[in-house]
Amino acid sequence: MNRKEIVKRLESHFKVKAKYLGVPSFAYELKAQEATFIINREGKVVNSKSKEIVELDKLLGKTKPFESDSIKISIDEHNGKSLRNLINMIYSKQGLLKRALNFEDDLVKDDFVSKINESAIDTLEDFKEVLESASQGSCPGLGFNFEERIATFNLCKELEPDQLKAFKKLVKIIDRKAKALKYASAKVKVTNNEKYTFRTWLLRLGMIGNEYKMTRKILLENLNGNGAFKRPLKEEA
Known part of the structure; x- marks a missing residue:
């Protein structure tokens, strides 16, 4: 799964739009109710407060399957x-x-x-x-x-x-x-x-x-x- 797909899954799950931060980080920022997440250049999801890398599957929990991209x-x-x-x-x-x-x-x-x-x-x-x-x-x-x-x-x-x-x-x-x-x-x-x-x-x-x-x-x-x-x-x- 590439970074764009990760961002779209998070947006769909949390019902909010991610913000592209541009240079120098080239990261995306997504502000959910419980926390703010950064999706870095490598596609890692990071809790902006704790700086811990969050596993995507655990973050999404039990959610409906993401629709096919074709x-x-x-x-x-x-x-x-x-x-x-x-x-x-x-x-x-x-x-x-x-x-x-x-x-x-x-x-x-x-x-x-x-x-x-x-x-x-x-x-x-x-x-x-x-x-x-x-x-x-x-x-x-x-x-x-x-x-x-x-x-x-x-x-x-x-x-x-x-x-x-x-x-x-x-x-x-x-x-x-x-x-x-x-x-x-x-x-x-x-x-x-x-x-x-x-x-x-x-x-x-x-x-x-x-x-x-x-x-x-x-x-x-x-x-x-x-x-x-x-x-x-x-x-x-």
Whole structure:
């Protein structure tokens, strides 16, 4: 378990946010009710008062299992074209998705998207051949295991628990839509109203009604603009 994961587990357990202290310690400080803890550069948890190293398992005690830092979907019902749809859908909204969930890295790179759209792809084997011929690191946020017929989204360790739940729902609905569509475009559209553009896309995917109300809220809260109006309202003189 790396330091970022340790911090997230402590935040989830104590229901408080850790503070990054920066130079020179590069440590995190977490103020719980019973004590203040420092997570140092080596990932050790230290009681700031006693200076004693605290074992993470003992500190957390009996707590519910930490959610997986990846999202897995079955590709059993996919073919090459539907997996291309999946990649294209993610790529077309990747910029907004990264801002919505504070991802630092791309899920898929430009060269891979170009390659799968320039190639004749019908079957899973076709998709696998193109993936294996692509440059290393061209699909960093999404891994494929063709033997087990599983695709894995790998950037989830960066997410807060509520963001992870929202992303899981989004992945599930993108997966379903990718299999239903004959073709999904990878074209990235420039927008000056991020909230409206992303909200419209979520609704087109089928994320409609009270069932997805909180999910939409979480996915839109970090974006700029107005979700209700395509053109931002002019300020009154």
